[in-house]
Amino acid sequence: MADSGTKDILDLDDLRAEGGLTGRRHLLSLLVENRPGVLARIAGLFSRRGFNIDTLAVGPTEDPDISRVTLTVDGAVHPIDQVTKQLHKLVNVIKIRDMDPDTAVAREMALFRINAAADNRAEIIEFTQIFRAHIVDVSRRSITVEVTGTTEKIDSFERMVRPHGLIEMARTGEVAIVRARPES
Amino acid sequence: MRAADALCEALKAEGVKHVFGIPGGASLPLYDAIYDADFEHVQVRHEQAAGHAAEGYAKASGRVGVAFATSGPGATNLITAIADAHMDSVPTVFITGQVRTDLIGTDGFQEADVTGITMPIVKHSFLVTDPAQIPDYIHKAFHIAKTGRPGPVLVDIPQDLSRMEIDYEPITGAPKLPGYQPNTEGNIKQIRIAAKAMANAKRPVLYAGGGVINADASEELRELAASDRFPVTCTLMGLGGFPAPHEQWLGMLGMHGTRSANYAMDEADLIVAIGARFDDRITGKLSEFAPRAKFVHIDIDPAEISKNVPAHIPIVGDVKKVLPKLTGEYRALAADTSRLDEWWRRIEGWREQYPLHYEETTDQEIKPQLMVEEMYRATNGDAIITSDVGQHQMWAAQYYHFAKPNRWLNSGGLGTMGFGLPAAIGAKVAMPDEQVVCLAGDGSLIMVCQEFATAAAHDLDIKVFLMNNGHFGMVRQWQELFWEERYQSVVMGPSPDWVKLAEAFGWTGILCDRKDDLAGSMKTALETDGPVLLDVRVTQNENCYPMIPAGAAARDMVG
Numbered sequence: 001m002a003d004s005g006t007k008d009i010l011d012l013d014d015l016r017a018e019g020g021l022t023g024r025r026h027l028l029s030l031l032v033e034n035r036p037g038v039l040a041r042i043a044g045l046f047s048r049r050g051f052n053i054d055t056l057a058v059g060p061t062e063d064p065d066i067s068r069v070t071l072t073v074d075g076a077v078h079p080i081d082q083v084t085k086q087l088h089k090l091v092n093v094i095k096i097r098d099m100d101p102d103t104a105v106a107r108e109m110a111l112f113r114i115n116a117a118a119d120n121r122a123e124i125i126e127f128t129q130i131f132r133a134h135i136v137d138v139s140r141r142s143i144t145v146e147v148t149g150t151t152e153k154i155d156s157f158e159r160m161v162r163p164h165g166l167i168e169m170a171r172t173g174e175v176a177i178v179r180a181r182p183e184s
Numbered sequence: 185m186r187a188a189d190a191l192c193e194a195l196k197a198e199g200v201k202h203v204f205g206i207p208g209g210a211s212l213p214l215y216d217a218i219y220d221a222d223f224e225h226v227q228v229r230h231e232q233a234a235g236h237a238a239e240g241y242a243k244a245s246g247r248v249g250v251a252f253a254t255s256g257p258g259a260t261n262l263i264t265a266i267a268d269a270h271m272d273s274v275p276t277v278f279i280t281g282q283v284r285t286d287l288i289g290t291d292g293f294q295e296a297d298v299t300g301i302t303m304p305i306v307k308h309s310f311l312v313t314d315p316a317q318i319p320d321y322i323h324k325a326f327h328i329a330k331t332g333r334p335g336p337v338l339v340d341i342p343q344d345l346s347r348m349e350i351d352y353e354p355i356t357g358a359p360k361l362p363g364y365q366p367n368t369e370g371n372i373k374q375i376r377i378a379a380k381a382m383a384n385a386k387r388p389v390l391y392a393g394g395g396v397i398n399a400d401a402s403e404e405l406r407e408l409a410a411s412d413r414f415p416v417t418c419t420l421m422g423l424g425g426f427p428a429p430h431e432q433w434l435g436m437l438g439m440h441g442t443r444s445a446n447y448a449m450d451e452a453d454l455i456v457a458i459g460a461r462f463d464d465r466i467t468g469k470l471s472e473f474a475p476r477a478k479f480v481h482i483d484i485d486p487a488e489i490s491k492n493v494p495a496h497i498p499i500v501g502d503v504k505k506v507l508p509k510l511t512g513e514y515r516a517l518a519a520d521t522s523r524l525d526e527w528w529r530r531i532e533g534w535r536e537q538y539p540l541h542y543e544e545t546t547d548q549e550i551k552p553q554l555m556v557e558e559m560y561r562a563t564n565g566d567a568i569i570t571s572d573v574g575q576h577q578m579w580a581a582q583y584y585h586f587a588k589p590n591r592w593l594n595s596g597g598l599g600t601m602g603f604g605l606p607a608a609i610g611a612k613v614a615m616p617d618e619q620v621v622c623l624a625g626d627g628s629l630i631m632v633c634q635e636f637a638t639a640a641a642h643d644l645d646i647k648v649f650l651m652n653n654g655h656f657g658m659v660r661q662w663q664e665l666f667w668e669e670r671y672q673s674v675v676m677g678p679s680p681d682w683v684k685l686a687e688a689f690g691w692t693g694i695l696c697d698r699k700d701d702l703a704g705s706m707k708t709a710l711e712t713d714g715p716v717l718l719d720v721r722v723t724q725n726e727n728c729y730p731m732i733p734a735g736a737a738a739r740d741m742v743g
Contacts, residue, residue, distance in 0.1 A: 010377065010380040010381055010383075010384050011380060011384065012385060012453055012454060012478050013386055015381065015478045015496040015497065016496065017479070017490070017494030017495060017496050018490055018494060018495060018496070018498060019490040019494050019495075022496065032363075033362075033363065036311075036313075037299065037303075037311070040300070040303065041303060044303050044304055045304075048304050079490075082487065082490070082491060085486045085487035085489075086487050088486065088487070089485070089487055090363070091307075091308040091328060091361060091363050091364045093363050093365055094363040095363075096364045164283065
């Protein structure tokens, strides 16, 4: 198929259309110019095209002129191809990476303020140890815990403590970075 | 140098010869600089017209159109034109004055967040925060507006910054835009696969859009069509991209396209989309659009590919560069052209059975379709035609057989009524030696009739042929066909006396209400010096056919 002018057959019935839904959650890592209005352009693009952002995290990178935007989008609802192509049209977006879960390290941080009366305080402390989380604030009625890890880990911590009375929760949304290749 | 003067120098460096606009408080420093500038400022009567004139200028000439407005209402009056340029990919730069930096965010007099308001409808925008940025931003604005998929770029300049002194140095060469690198070449492997698919197709159609005009690739499209007997259809925006008087021409496709074109799309086994975007006015009911076809999609904007219709062979690139490669690869295959015989017999059958037609009158009543046919004859089919939006626009697309690109200037994507007159002003400024005729609708023209003053003041030799049916005709047609003839707010009367109105602005006004006078009055209008309005009274209740009803499939065309 690579040479020009060759007569090999191409049957139209064999052609397959590109794109479509992937059915999984995608973690997009964007390098963007660090200037006013860039986040508004990204958010505006999502809302006007009817795309939904599940999580969003923005922060500086090693280069002060460049920021990193990490966002997660549901590929079962939105064609990721179309999302990334539309993002690429924004002049301030320099690079987009659809992070492969196998080759990326992704982490999220969350703060939980949990009802902690005398009768369940010990159990919450135990969960905190099991999840390698930290207690960052304590009062007579509540404990505040900081959890770091994968989204799944934070989800399961939430499931464990919710029955005790979750007063407040704040999650950062995932940030991610590509794993270094193993030295050969 | 004062920053405002540096702005004018930067515009000069970009080759700007004309700009369109209206001054105001926040743009006083800019206009003080324009006083000494080397380019001509065309003062319009409403900022929307400045924007459409810049579009007409760009569409007729291929050069970047420029419009100026002041802050607040001046800038918001530009919005429709910016949105229009965005939808139709028109290379334009809009320069707005902004309130002083110390007033920004305080709801100051004539303050509006124009960069915020326009964010969804610009290709890019710049808010100047340091006067030294101005030359760089202007250079980048022009580069972004005219390269890749063209579009509108906004530069918003606070009043105090434009008065400050800066060191001006002309900026040349490629601007530093790490996030903007349009891919123009086209992947040669994909192009080869496309050529093979075309060689194996038995019922192929070339479907070309405005991208062919923007890329100046009509020659290249003709070459591809000539490499075999490929049938060609164009979108409303692509008209003129392929010569209408041509044996391989099927006519326009889409809602008011020909049956030959729409039926060919419906039965095609391979559709080669070239700088077109599968708009809903083309596809009709998406799930039943071209059900038997595989798609090659060539476009400079990757986001257009597989947006509405999934492509089987996507090719990202400038059609001017991709088409010659595709033609070369296709010719090298030496495909058997006789495989298309049956397809052409089918198409010929449709052509014979379903030509464009309308019922002629036996009295002096003027059918609107006849008006366009007469206009085609009167201008030898070679004028730059601008139009408004509605029935007259569709009849022009059907009956004015555009043979060359950049001759048909209309508002396709946004469908902006009132586009025609200001676009004609812009086209005439860009191409003073060409005949420029605006085919106007009476519903549209009254939205921008203040621009008669602009044409008169600048002594622009434009002709407006008003298709006067006394109605918002297309809305009336829909109310008749789909809303049980419950006519609401579609009658224009009492209309102004258009001849007197034109004369009041210093134009020549001519009335034509008899079929026998039509050719003569058009000839008179075209031969009269200066701007002329020809008010042609046409059948009031004529419907535009054929038609794919909204949400229906191509094979369900009516009329």
